[in-house]
Amino acid sequence: MPCYDSPDLEKLDLITVLRALADPVRLDIVQRLYALGEANCAALIGSRPKSSMSHHFQVLRESGILHTRIEGVQHHNSLRLQELESRFPGLMASILGNIEAGQLRRQTSS
Amino acid sequence: MPCYDSPDLEKLDLITVLRALADPVRLDIVQRLYALGEANCAALIGSRPKSSMSHHFQVLRESGILHTRIEGVQHHNSLRLQELESRFPGLMASILGNIEAGQLRRQTSS
DNA sequence: TCTATAGTTCGATCGTTGTCGAACTATAGA
DNA sequence: TCTATAGTTCGACAACGATCGAACTATAGA
Numbered sequence: 001m002p003c004y005d006s007p008d009l010e011k012l013d014l015i016t017v018l019r020a021l022a023d024p025v026r027l028d029i030v031q032r033l034y035a036l037g038e039a040n041c042a043a044l045i046g047s048r049p050k051s052s053m054s055h056h057f058q059v060l061r062e063s064g065i066l067h068t069r070i071e072g073v074q075h076h077n078s079l080r081l082q083e084l085e086s087r088f089p090g091l092m093a094s095i096l097g098n099i100e101a102g103q104l105r106r107q108t109s110s
Numbered sequence: 111m112p113c114y115d116s117p118d119l120e121k122l123d124l125i126t127v128l129r130a131l132a133d134p135v136r137l138d139i140v141q142r143l144y145a146l147g148e149a150n151c152a153a154l155i156g157s158r159p160k161s162s163m164s165h166h167f168q169v170l171r172e173s174g175i176l177h178t179r180i181e182g183v184q185h186h187n188s189l190r191l192q193e194l195e196s197r198f199p200g201l202m203a204s205i206l207g208n209i210e211a212g213q214l215r216r217q218t219s220s
Numbered sequence: 221t222c223t224a225t226a227g228t229t230c231g232a233t234c235g236t237t238g239t240c241g242a243a244c245t246a247t248a249g250a
Numbered sequence: 251t252c253t254a255t256a257g258t259t260c261g262a263c264a265a266c267g268a269t270c271g272a273a274c275t276a277t278a279g280a
Binding site: 095 | 124129133134137199200203204
């Protein structure tokens, strides 16, 4: 099982990112992941089947939104906020703005 | 032919807006519309068939991104930047940021 | 080595959406 | 009233994407 290397910054495509975010399940994953900081898949699945969620994680990974760190049998997911901010300034802040305004800038500027 | 009333601010849905933007043809329309300020359909069509473009305009209208002012036989389209900014702060700026940074704030704060 | 756990891959199904030609509607101008 | 123009609506088709069960892979722990 490889280490899921994330796509390079300059390869991130706005359409791809928007499409990845434009799904209720994935937007929920992104927003909860933001609240949690880092989480494994199980913590984000809820009641949906694993195969469905695995698909959504794959879309988020391949679009560059999500980074997956493998530790043993668990996959720790986190948002690539810095990379996304430098590639598409303000985008994630506006998406996450509904949750808690202002926190993203604080988090990414460190 | 009715006057295409735009959906109310509080009815705008983030998923719907993101889905509307997550299409290359529509994102192109939005970006060119931003550059032009206001334009009729013909000015934005390019080489595509009218029926395809009419579909995209409908999606953009119904999602709340676009406002259509009817004048005689022509439909004048413009972005609802103020409304979008107040409903989803920073979203359109980040989408349009690739084009010309800073101009959106200047335009919407007037 | 055996089992449980975490997550992926595969394949099928099904609803959604983009595309486009053809017919239609409505307005402006001759 | 006739014609041209601007754009919509309809219907068909194809492609894509979400969902989910079942089988699979890989690691941790007993």
